[in-house]
Amino acid sequence: MIYQREFRVACAGHGDVKDVTAEVVRLVGASGIRTGVVHVFVVGSTAALATIEFEPGLARDLPVAMDRLFPPDGSYGHEQAWHDGNGHSHLQAAALGPSVSVPVAGGEPVLGTWQQLVLVECDTRPRERTLVVTVMGE
Amino acid sequence: MIYQREFRVACAGHGDVKDVTAEVVRLVGASGIRTGVVHVFVVGSTAALATIEFEPGLARDLPVAMDRLFPPDGSYGHEQAWHDGNGHSHLQAAALGPSVSVPVAGGEPVLGTWQQLVLVECDTRPRERTLVVTVMGE
Amino acid sequence: MIYQREFRVACAGHGDVKDVTAEVVRLVGASGIRTGVVHVFVVGSTAALATIEFEPGLARDLPVAMDRLFPPDGSYGHEQAWHDGNGHSHLQAAALGPSVSVPVAGGEPVLGTWQQLVLVECDTRPRERTLVVTVMGE
Numbered sequence: 529m530i531y532q533r534e535f536r537v538a539c540a541g542h543g544d545v546k547d548v549t550a551e552v553v554r555l556v557g558a559s560g561i562r563t564g565v566v567h568v569f570v571v572g573s574t575a576a577l578a579t580i581e582f583e584p585g586l587a588r589d590l591p592v593a594m595d596r597l598f599p600p601d602g603s604y605g606h607e608q609a610w611h612d613g614n615g616h617s618h619l620q621a622a623a624l625g626p627s628v629s630v631p632v633a634g635g636e637p638v639l640g641t642w643q644q645l646v647l648v649e650c651d652t653r654p655r656e657r658t659l660v661v662t663v664m665g666e
Numbered sequence: 667m668i669y670q671r672e673f674r675v676a677c678a679g680h681g682d683v684k685d686v687t688a689e690v691v692r693l694v695g696a697s698g699i700r701t702g703v704v705h706v707f708v709v710g711s712t713a714a715l716a717t718i719e720f721e722p723g724l725a726r727d728l729p730v731a732m733d734r735l736f737p738p739d740g741s742y743g744h745e746q747a748w749h750d751g752n753g754h755s756h757l758q759a760a761a762l763g764p765s766v767s768v769p770v771a772g773g774e775p776v777l778g779t780w781q782q783l784v785l786v787e788c789d790t791r792p793r794e795r796t797l798v799v800t801v802m803g804e
Numbered sequence: 805m806i807y808q809r810e811f812r813v814a815c816a817g818h819g820d821v822k823d824v825t826a827e828v829v830r831l832v833g834a835s836g837i838r839t840g841v842v843h844v845f846v847v848g849s850t851a852a853l854a855t856i857e858f859e860p861g862l863a864r865d866l867p868v869a870m871d872r873l874f875p876p877d878g879s880y881g882h883e884q885a886w887h888d889g890n891g892h893s894h895l896q897a898a899a900l901g902p903s904v905s906v907p908v909a910g911g912e913p914v915l916g917t918w919q920q921l922v923l924v925e926c927d928t929r930p931r932e933r934t935l936v937v938t939v940m941g942e
Contacts, residue, residue: 530840530941532909564668565705565800567841569907572916573857580760581711585743586753593736593757598869605861615862619869622856626919627905629765631707631798633670638798640710643764660907660914662841664802664940665668702806703843703938718898719849723881724891731874731895767903769845769936771808776936778848781902802940803806 531559531663538656539575539649542600542617543591546647547582548659552630553637555661562635564665569627571658574617574651576624582644590648594620600652617650624648632665669697669801676794677713677787680738680755681729684785685720686797690768691775693799700773702803707765709796712755712789714762720782728786732758738790755788762786770803807835807939814932815851815925818876818893819867822923823858824935828906829913831937838911840941845903847934850893850927852900858920866924870896876928893926900924908941 533555537546548568556566570577580586595616604615628645630637639645647657671693675684686706694704708715718724733754742753766783768775777783785795809831813822824844832842846853856862871892880891904921906913915921923933 532839532907563670563800565802567905567907569905569914571914571919573855573919578760579711579764581744581756583744583747585745585747586756588743589753589757590760593761597735597873605864606857606859607861609859609861615865618857618862619865622854622866623869623900624761625763625901625904626855628763629705629707629767629905631670631705631800633798638707638709643709643711660909662839662907662941664841665800701808701938703940716898717849717902719882719894721882721885723883723885724894726881727891727895728898731899735873762899763901766901767843767845767905769808769843769938771936776845776847781847781849803938 529561529666534658534660536656536658537647541654542652544649545587547644548647549644552645552661556632556637556663559663561632561663561665564632565629566632566637567629567662569660574614574621575657576621576648577628578624578646578648579628579643580646581642582646614652620650667699667804672796672798674794674796675785679792680790682787683725685782686785687782690783690799694770694775694801697801699770699801699803702770703767704770704775705767705800707798712752712759713795714759714786715766716762716784716786717766717781718784719780720784752790758788805837805942810934810936812932812934813923817930818928820925821863823920824923825920828921828937832908832913832939835939837908837939837941840908841905842908842913843905843938845936850890850897851933852897852924853904854900854922854924855904855919856922857918858922890928896926
């Protein structure tokens with residue numbers, strides 16, 4: 529059995545981290561699937577999905593750490609071609625990855641108490657993001 | 667067809683890397699599924715899964731490299747709120763990711779000879795981890 | 805429904821980034837699956853898969869950034885045991901991960917216009933890589 533839905537999330541710009549767990553839990557419930565896997569994907573190459581404890585400290589620590597590893601003021605070939613100032617955004621998003629997938633058991637995603645699904649906006653300007661949720665199972 | 671099982675792994679603490687390949691191979695065999703994908707997930711936000719050649723050198727190199735990128739003695743907002751000393755653990759786990767998925771063919775995970783499935787403990791204290799294995803296919 | 809195929813990609817060596825989107829789109833089309841997820845996996849522990857905007861600037865920026873984070877001239881336990889000069893290759897591949905999975909809708913992978921599926925060669929010598937594509941859905 530397959531169930532697929534999209535939803536949209538408005539992001540304020542670079543470093544915005546949004547908790548999307550509740551909407552994913554809701555869609556898994558709506559799917560009627562009890563056992564399987566839920567796959568969540570963000571369309572586009574300058575945003576990422578991750579799991580993290582969603583609290584204000586870490587929601588700031590994660591983008592700060594990504595900026596240290598892939599600095600906004602670094603020298604990127606992407607900039608020389610496009611001059612859109614988001615070379616670091618592409619690299620951060622590629623490193624974190626565009627999807628997360630979580631087992632479903634008893635009709636719910638199996639997550640730790642302190643483990644949330646988050647959308648990480650890496651682009652330099654506000655973006656409305658499309659997430660695709662696919663629940664596979666029975 | 668869906669087959670799902672949990673198993674537990676005792677980890678000694680930060681930097682412990684455990685080879686979980688044999689148990690995943692065993693569960694794929696038990697599932698009876700010949701062709702598909704096996705998804706392995708660790709519950710909790712301070713451990714991760716990865717594929718790596720499991721030998722003593724790399725089993726040490728990986729956590730050392732993660733400590734260099736996300737230092738235990740860094741300044742984290744998470745610490746200011748919680749004082750539990752594991753801000754870097756959360757970031758390392760988020761960067762590596764909580765799951766790996768591997769194709770199944772001929773009733774076995776398709777892995778390279780030098781490619782193992784490993785659990786990477788990022789937390790600062792011994793933990794018993796729950797892994798959820800979901801095999802999807804036919 | 806499950807559809808699985810392999811294909812091979814010749815890589816020139818460290819830092820070679822290959823766009824594999826067209827072949828994955830072709831296989832999803834051939835599968836006849838309209839709604840689901842396509843999982844793409846590279847066999848072996850010194851190559852990775854990612855999504856990125858495939859343009860010459862970023863195709864160079866990504867391996868350059870990975871070399872900065874996991875330097876080829878670093879000191880690795882793997883080297884002391886094996887002397888094959890690719891400790892950094894293993895770490896880069898583990899950090900990026902061996903698979904990507906993308907939703908399928910309307911018989912096609914759902915990707916952004918500037919979001920391609922790429923194979924990232926991290927090893928130090930030319931390699932022919934095997935990719936396994938599994939389409940799950942209906």
